Amino acid sequence: MKKDAPHIGLFIPCYIDQFYPNVAIASLELLEKLGCKVTYPLGQTCCGQPMSNAGFESKTTDTTSKFIRDFAKFDYIVAPSGSCVLHVKEHSPKIDKLKKNQEHLQANIYELSEFITDVLKVDSIKGSFPHKIGFHASCHGLRGLRLASDSELNEPVFNKTLQLMKDLEGLEIVELTRKDECCGFGGTFAVSEEAISVQMGKDRIADHVDKGVEIIVGGDMSCIMHMQGIATRDKEKIQLMHFAEILNQVIS
């Protein structure tokens, strides 16, 4: 680690902390291997997104204030989730008392792959991953944080997450029929609109299965949790992984 390395606060969304510790460990180790000074503030809980998207943004002021207090002291805040980062950046309620800290937080919070490409200026990770993967773009990362170009806009093609994986030996990335359709998770939508949510997930998985994908790779565990749940129920053999797990596994 460089002595003057900026101090990163690792934000691990609550459901990753509880359900997917391996993704959090991979994110931490990956950043450390890239020379970063990383601290995980132990008091952190949740960013408040599930409540806000359900229409209760006004009831998340305590959660938001706590989040600001936990993270404002870091130079950068990084999380392995486009969705939660977008929430903190754009949808958390304004806390007047913590205005300066909130502004610092919102200007310096990054999703993991965009932090590596845009702040650390890493072009790609070298290593070997001889697998056929399909990329699942999480909507909030894609159309919220603009981590990649989307199929709706007429803009130059880019993808920050896949850019990091482009030089992996043996990696094959398949072209999907619907390259960025939503998986149907959508927070409380997953239960309030259960029928459509599950159908969307089935359709998304089928697109990957039809193309012979071994592993669906994504950047948001909420999408992956939803699709994994369906794949397991439907006895699909396809695997699902967060990109941090792959990069941390291959990086030397």
Place this chain on the structure above:
Amino acid sequence: MSHPENATVFLKDKARAKWHDDTLWIVRQKRDVTIHQIPEWEKLRELASQIKDHTLSKLDFYLEELEKNATANGIKVHWAENAEEHNQIIGKILDEKKCKAIVKSKSILTEECHLNPFLEEKGIEVVDTDLGERIIQFLKQPPSHIVMPAIHLKKSDISEIFHEKLHTEKGNVDPVYLTHAARLHLREKFLQAKVAITGVNFAVAETGEFVVCTNEGNADMGVHLADTHIACMGIEKLIPRRKDLGVFLRLLARSATGQSITNYNSHFRSPSPGKELHLILVNNGRTKQLAREKFRNSLKCIRCGACMNTCPIYRRSGGFSYGSTVPGPIGSILSPGIDMKKYSTLPFASTLCGSCSDVCPVKINIHEQLYEWRQEITKAQGSSLKGLSMKLANGIFKSPLAYRISGKMMRASLKTLPDSIIYNPLNAWGKGRNLPDLPSESFKDWYKKNR
């Protein structure tokens, strides 16, 4: 019924639901192909958005300019505060003309105002002349899509309807044959009608003219054969200058169907000698929406329907599942402004994926307005059960200890509870999905031991 209930019913016929999804996706793909042929597409969207924002910011000024210029052109301009006034104005004109049969080209505004039932009650025959509209009129159904009103029906369905209504050959599903039958049927209606009603796609304040876009030429057929033309427009369908049309006509057809131009873009400026031209300017809640800062720019909508074609929820639940005149994402931000209680589930019929906002040719931030309507609706609903659980959640998340204890309890209880309890019918998550395999420790526990 609520949107989730309607969607569940729609998805029961799996094959048909998949067909519906695929059909609309094809339209979305056509749109993608054609917009990529326009290098300046994003600039056009930005320009259109700014023109509409500007127009809405001076709507009163431009409306009066339109009225003044249209009147000077010989158009009779009427103002309708609401749907009832709109219908009364049309009823009065028809009474004066002693008209008992009219032809109408597609107008979502007249759907919104429930003009057809109003006129039918007065004993006036209304014939919708857009092919899709005519089909659903036979079925006494509302449109399920604002551009493709009969998109929920298959060729075989239409064949059956035409067999019954137009006595076509039973079982003949050839689109050319069926369209020909509709054409003959509609020709008769066109020849008989003394009054033709159309919608308006764009009204130009500067020149006092308006433009109607159709692919079938049915508006022109009706208008040119009739003695009286009544055009109905929502007050937001306004653009300042004629040259702005170039921006909007390019965006509209490409966004709607992937065509580079709509087949007929008919400009109406003044009545032909001896004929009458009426223009009805309808408010019906639009100024209320204009006053809502967060939702104002929903009035930029040019009714292309692209947000419906792209919406993964619309494609998998159909237009009727929304129960509103305008379905899909744009309908879900317009309808709560009309009746928040009735349409309270619509802003939640979205994953907030944002595809609607990115296809929108006038850059309406649809998904952000869906989010904002959710906040308004929960506030209006007060202390619901969901509200209570959200307060509880805020309590847990503001305290690290409470969060740790509840997380531990959840992981422990999910591990020990039998599957029959976790996956019971009341658990909506577990109906079609498994829960993740549970780790023995959280990341927090791991971090404390390892760092």
